[in-house]
Amino acid sequence: MDLLIWLYLILYLILAYFRLDWAVLFLLAALPSYLIRFQIFGIPFTLLEAMILTSFFIWFVSKTEFKNFIKRKYGWREFKENRKERINYPFGWEIIFLLIISFIAVAVAKFSDGAFGIWKAYFFEPALLFILILNIFGRKEEADKNLRKIILAFSVSALVVSILAIYQQITGAWIFNDFWAMASQRRVTSFFGYPNAVGLYLAPLILVMFGWLFNSFKIIKNQQPTTKQYSKSFFISLIIILSFLAIYFAKSKGALVGVAAGLGIFFLLSVEKKIRLVIIFLALILAAGVLVYTPARNFALGKTVYSKSFQIREQQWKETWEMLRDRRMISGAGLANYQKSVAPYHQEGIFLRDYSDPDWHKKTVFNAEFRASVWQPTEIYLYPHNILLNFWSELGLAGMLLFIWIIGKYLVISFKLVILDNENKFIVLGLLCAMVVIIVHGLVDVPYFKNDLAVMFWTLIAIVSIQKIK
Numbered sequence: 001m002d003l004l005i006w007l008y009l010i011l012y013l014i015l016a017y018f019r020l021d022w023a024v025l026f027l028l029a030a031l032p033s034y035l036i037r038f039q040i041f042g043i044p045f046t047l048l049e050a051m052i053l054t055s056f057f058i059w060f061v062s063k064t065e066f067k068n069f070i071k072r073k074y075g076w077r078e079f080k081e082n083r084k085e086r087i088n089y090p091f092g093w094e095i096i097f098l099l100i101i102s103f104i105a106v107a108v109a110k111f112s113d114g115a116f117g118i119w120k121a122y123f124f125e126p127a128l129l130f131i132l133i134l135n136i137f138g139r140k141e142e143a144d145k146n147l148r149k150i151i152l153a154f155s156v157s158a159l160v161v162s163i164l165a166i167y168q169q170i171t172g173a174w175i176f177n178d179f180w181a182m183a184s185q186r187r188v189t190s191f192f193g194y195p196n197a198v199g200l201y202l203a204p205l206i207l208v209m210f211g212w213l214f215n216s217f218k219i220i221k222n223q224q225p226t227t228k229q230y231s232k233s234f235f236i237s238l239i240i241i242l243s244f245l246a247i248y249f250a251k252s253k254g255a256l257v258g259v260a261a262g263l264g265i266f267f268l269l270s271v272e273k274k275i276r277l278v279i280i281f282l283a284l285i286l287a288a289g290v291l292v293y294t295p296a297r298n299f300a301l302g303k304t305v306y307s308k309s310f311q312i313r314e315q316q317w318k319e320t321w322e323m324l325r326d327r328r329m330i331s332g333a334g335l336a337n338y339q340k341s342v343a344p345y346h347q348e349g350i351f352l353r354d355y356s357d358p359d360w361h362k363k364t365v366f367n368a369e370f371r372a373s374v375w376q377p378t379e380i381y382l383y384p385h386n387i388l389l390n391f392w393s394e395l396g397l398a399g400m401l402l403f404i405w406i407i408g409k410y411l412v413i414s415f416k417l418v419i420l421d422n423e424n425k426f427i428v429l430g431l432l433c434a435m436v437v438i439i440v441h442g443l444v445d446v447p448y449f450k451n452d453l454a455v456m457f458w459t460l461i462a463i464v465s466i467q468k469i470k
Contacts, residue, residue: 005038009050016058021136021149023058027051027129028153028459032161032191032201034121034451044117048451049125056128059135089134090413090465094406095127101399102335108396109334118335118394121451126458133462143470144424150463151212151427154456158205159239165190165198165246188249199255200447202243204434204456207262209236209243211430214270218426253309258441262433269418269429298356306355312378313385313444319345320384320393332396339380341393349377383449387442390449403448410435410461413468424467431464 016023027048034048089095102123109115137146168175168188175181175189187195216233219225247255264283268276290296304310322345323333333341352374354360363370383390391400414432418425438447438457448454 002038005036005047008047009054012051013054013058016055017062020055020058021146023051023055024129024132024136025149025153027055028150028455029156031157031452031455035191046121046451048455049121052125052129052132052455056132059132089131090468091130091406091409091461094402094409095130097402098399098406099123099127101395101402105332105335105395105399107334108331109337112336114336115334118449122449122454126454129455130458130462130465133459134465138466138469140470143466147424147427147463147466148212150459151208154205155209155212155236155239158202158209158243161190161198161201162239162242162246165249166242169249186249187251188246190246190250195250196252196254196445197450198250199247199252199258200441200445200450200453201456202247203252203255203258203262203437203441204447204460206240206243206247206259207266207434207437208427208430208460209240210263210266211427211433212236213240214426214430215424253303253307254441254444255437258437258439261440262437265436266429266433269415269432270426301355306353308352308376310444311350311352312376315347315350315378316381316384317386317389319347320386320389324389324392328393330397332399333393335394338383338393342380342384346380347378349375352376383446385445387439387447390442390446394449406461407435407439410464414464417464417467428464428467431460431467434460 012023012026015026030051031048033051034046036047038045038047102119106112106115106119133150137143137150139146164174165188167173168190169186172181172183172186175186176193177189179185180187180189180195188198189195190198192198192201213233213236216229216236220229220233244259247259268279271279290300319342320338323342326345328341351364351371354374357363360374364374365371384393388400388404391403395402411432414428414435417428418432422428441447446453448457
């Protein structure tokens, strides 16, 4: 296995040397490669990390002024003069602060190996990729073409992940959890270790591809369409459908709600103002109807805040808040230190409440058999499963506020670009709504603290940055 990995990395190094842009696009199409793990001199690495570091190394030594420094053909005077002409990265200061804050979080976790590993994979390497993408794909004259290349790479990745998930749904093969593999309650996992990872990965990409698809429709409508344009539109439409099916078969409710929210925002911002007001009015009437009509209200609540998964999440949030309040409001728990820190506040289980039963509390107190039937053991997960608490517990208060700023800035930049109504309006709108998906899904899950998701997050930031500075 190690021999195959080294052979792969040598071939990737050759590809990066001759066609660095292809290497980075291949990297983006192969985000699930983080699941392949190995060690170099005892240091754990994933294949995804190795590709990022290899690509960055090739860029740094061959595409920057570094080689001229080595050859003494380039001095500090030239560096300063060129620096004046450079365009500042739209998220440059945010990345600097993030690396500092995240490293402080390593210190809070007492410089453990796990904390260093998380810092390297979730913050340092995604920041390197952000720099790579801006420098390789950010040239003004090729920005739009490169934008489509990046989305195509994501689309290929989504296609492969979705096909495996659908195959698992049909056959039950390669689902390495007997409970999820049973036909009556099957939940697909694709390449990942658990079903929700399918939704976390595919849901934002659906909105990115959706924006590209709408942009293609706009081109077809305004220009003389070609067979190639029709083929691209069909290809993207197929991947969107397969991705949605994969999420559905994974039974990832948070991802489905996130996609619905993203699509809702997409349509609101893509239609004319009058139609938008009509849609908002109808949505308010529908919401009021659900609130007033008891069966509809109970059904909606039963699928959301009254559900088993939400009650378990709610208990997690309570325990996390208690942990943070106990002298960790500023520092958080530190990177990779959440489980250890929250353990003293953990409750071994909860009684699942049936809100439709007026005698539920009475039965729970006085009926031992009933009490046993509604008892639900709870475990300590890696993260609190809430986007704010995730960042707060891992990075502290400053880290949480910084990510609120980064996400808010991303949304503001995207919205301004949509308002400008340029030729990539719908693609940028898809990027905006991809972040909406991440936020909505993140209310009940962990949409960042995973190798592929951290890289995807900063790739989205890089794409919007390119659109801003082009």
